[in-house]
Amino acid sequence: GEDVEQSLFLSVREGDSSVINCTYTDSSSTYLYWYKQEPGAGLQLLTYIFSNMDMKQDQRLTVLLNKKDKHLSLRIADTQTGDSAIYFCALGGSSASKIIFGSGTRLSIRP
């Protein structure tokens, strides 16, 4: 089956950029997502990228997709304390069916 891997923790200084990485095994996914989960809350869709794109920028967020290496990353510029959360990489197919999630990366911000 498909496997999606992320590192468990990332600590960055407030104001710096955060880069959260994700690797996957199945390259047939059409959509690649980044979700954010704050404590006690559900998942919030941050951004997504189609598999035929290499990059997508949305305000402070930049998503990079390297299909050859099966690597997806999320860069958060000017990281703020409100960015503290767990970030999930997820892959979806061409139909509205199940999404495969990574294990999540807990981002902590230090002053």
Add this chain to the structure above:
Amino acid sequence: KAGVTQTPRYLIKTRGQQVTLSCSPISGHRSVSWYQQTPGQGLQFLFEYFSETQRNKGNFPGRFSGRQFSNSRSEMNVSTLELGDSALYLCASSLEQVRGYGYTFGSGTRLTVV
């Protein structure tokens, strides 16, 4: 526009009991999916419904079941609860025609089995 609403938010049940969780999708969304989130296993897909039909099912025992009503609201049921069923159960809805926008999740129901 209201988001995905899950009720109840918290639930405590005793081992062996059964439980029903409810999910009201965003108005106009016809696809509803359920996920189980635990610290050990992460987010695992339970099932997906579209127009009252189950389209996909994850690798869970038959004690886990669900259904979708004509108004797209969905319920999931867990019978004969086990301690390992303690988890955050998340529901997500999506527009069938706009798959690229992904799924909108509710805040979840936290189930504790004692």
